[in-house]
Amino acid sequence: MAVEWxxxxxxxxxxxxxxxxxxxxxxxxIEARVPIDGRFVEVDGERFHYVEEGKGPPLVxxxxxxxxxxxxxxxxxxxxREHFRVITLDRPGSGYSSRGSGxxxxxxxxARQIAAFINTLDLDKPLVLGHSLGxxxxxxxxxxxxxxxxxxxxxxxxxxxxxxxxxxxxxLAVRPAWLRRWMAHTLTMPVGLLSKNAVVKGVxxxxxxxxxxxxxxxxxxxxxxxxxxxxxTEINQVNEHLxxxxxxxxxxxxxxxxxxxxxDKVLDFQKHGQALASKVPGLKMQVVEGRGHMLPITATERxxxxxxxxxxxVRPGADIRLLHPPKALASR
Numbered sequence: 001m002a003v004e005w006x007x008x009x010x011x012x013x014x015x016x017x018x019x020x021x022x023x024x025x026x027x028x029x030i031e032a033r034v035p036i037d038g039r040f041v042e043v044d045g046e047r048f049h050y051v052e053e054g055k056g057p058p059l060v061x062x063x064x065x066x067x068x069x070x071x072x073x074x075x076x077x078x079x080x081r082e083h084f085r086v087i088t089l090d091r092p093g094s095g096y097s098s099r100g101s102g103x104x105x106x107x108x109x110x111a112r113q114i115a116a117f118i119n120t121l122d123l124d125k126p127l128v129l130g131h132s133l134g135x136x137x138x139x140x141x142x143x144x145x146x147x148x149x150x151x152x153x154x155x156x157x158x159x160x161x162x163x164x165x166x167x168x169x170x171x172l173a174v175r176p177a178w179l180r181r182w183m184a185h186t187l188t189m190p191v192g193l194l195s196k197n198a199v200v201k202g203v204x205x206x207x208x209x210x211x212x213x214x215x216x217x218x219x220x221x222x223x224x225x226x227x228x229x230x231x232x233t234e235i236n237q238v239n240e241h242l243x244x245x246x247x248x249x250x251x252x253x254x255x256x257x258x259x260x261x262x263x264d265k266v267l268d269f270q271k272h273g274q275a276l277a278s279k280v281p282g283l284k285m286q287v288v289e290g291r292g293h294m295l296p297i298t299a300t301e302r303x304x305x306x307x308x309x310x311x312x313x314v315r316p317g318a319d320i321r322l323l324h325p326p327k328a329l330a331s332r
């Protein structure tokens with residue numbers, strides 16, 4: 001019996017080594033196809049990667065779970081850089097930004113890290129746009145560091161605790177850190193290659209993903225082992241601080257814009273959007289009919305128009321106009 005266990009352990013170790021090497025090789029291939037496209041700055045021991053475009057008042061954009069700055073520079077920054085200094089960052093552990101083994105990944109920690117990033121770049125209370133999990137971080141930033149932000153644009157944000165993960169992110173529900181690390185460096189890459197189309201389809205549904213989302217939109221970067229590990233860590237900690245944030249939402253007095261897709265399959269606009277709007281005085285939610293979760297790509301003009309609306313509330317009297325405004329804006 002002991003011999004059988006030794007053999008099984010040897011086989012597992014050998015297979016793990018092969019898969020680990022395969023993942024490292026595939027990571028290099030991905031990074032060759034989706035290379036660094038911005039610049040770096042060191043903030044509190046972590047290396048932030050970010051893309052800066054345009055001139056004007058600062059606008060910081062924060063991507064969601066398993067995403068990167070490319071999710072937002074794909075189309076949205078092009079709509080806004082004529083009027084803003086658009087700074088789109090990779091959150092720690094995502095894209096090309098680092099997250100050390102001792103760096104916390106919960107919502108208050110990420111808000112603290114981004115507040116330090118804003119201070120390092122001397123951005124002077126920027127407008128902050130957050131998509132999905134990035135929206136939760138933007139809310140934590142406004143609650144914990146009100147001096148660091150002038151207004152929020154929340155695009156399909158996570159706002160309340162969820163008992164169940166969205167189906168598309170179930171593979172991230174790995175509790176023990178050691179198992180998370182092992183899976184990240186062995187199974188994530190080969191399984192991800194087999195299921196990537198299903199994952200992208202689920203995140204965009206019912207909209208179709210652009211054919212170049214994997215490269216130009218940064219989709220491939222989320223498959224790398226370190227990005228999987230970071231995202232799994234985040235999703236396993238995200239509910240820890242949301243209840244306290246929910247209790248404090250009524251304290252928010254800064255200008256906020258809120259927008260969801262009516263057919264979002266990742267975060268329900270009623271459970272997250274209407275629930276948030278009911279707690280923040282004066283907050284109104286816009287709903288894009290027929291659209292899903294990836295509004296920065298699938299409803300770019302609507303999101304850009306909302307940024308303009310909030311910017312005018314932050315800077316009354318400023319003459320800021322979109323080059324191609326949407327035909328109509330509906331709210332609920």
